[in-house]
Amino acid sequence: xxxxxxxxxxxxxxxxxxxxxxxxxxxxxxxxxxxxxxxxxxxxxxxxxxxxxxxxxxxxxxxxxxxxxxxxxxxxxxxxxxxx
Numbered sequence: 001x002x003x004x005x006x007x008x009x010x011x012x013x014x015x016x017x018x019x020x021x022x023x024x025x026x027x028x029x030x031x032x033x034x035x036x037x038x039x040x041x042x043x044x045x046x047x048x049x050x051x052x053x054x055x056x057x058x059x060x061x062x063x064x065x066x067x068x069x070x071x072x073x074x075x076x077x078x079x080x081x082x083x084x
Contacts, residue, residue, distance in 0.1 A: 003028055009037075 002019055006029040009016050019025050020037040027035040 001026055003033075005029070006034065 001024050003026040004016065006027050009027050016025050016037055021039045024036050024038040026033050
């Protein structure tokens with residue numbers, strides 16, 4: 001991953017955007033990483049991966065809850081506060 005100083009990024013924005021099509025570019029300011037420039041394709045890949053990971057986790061938790069006897073009716077009771 002390439003790293004550039006914030007002042008350099010300001011001066012070379014076009015080149016930084018081109019570089020980001022090949023690999024993420026870290027922007028540093030005062031010896032701290034403050035931002036990352038990445039291609040739209042990479043952003044979409046990461047974003048869809050997070051959504052899929054969330055959906056997979058949700059499915060796994062639902063299966064475990066069902067295996068332990070949590071039904072839609074029991075869930076409704078718990079959420080309404082009318083625990084029987």
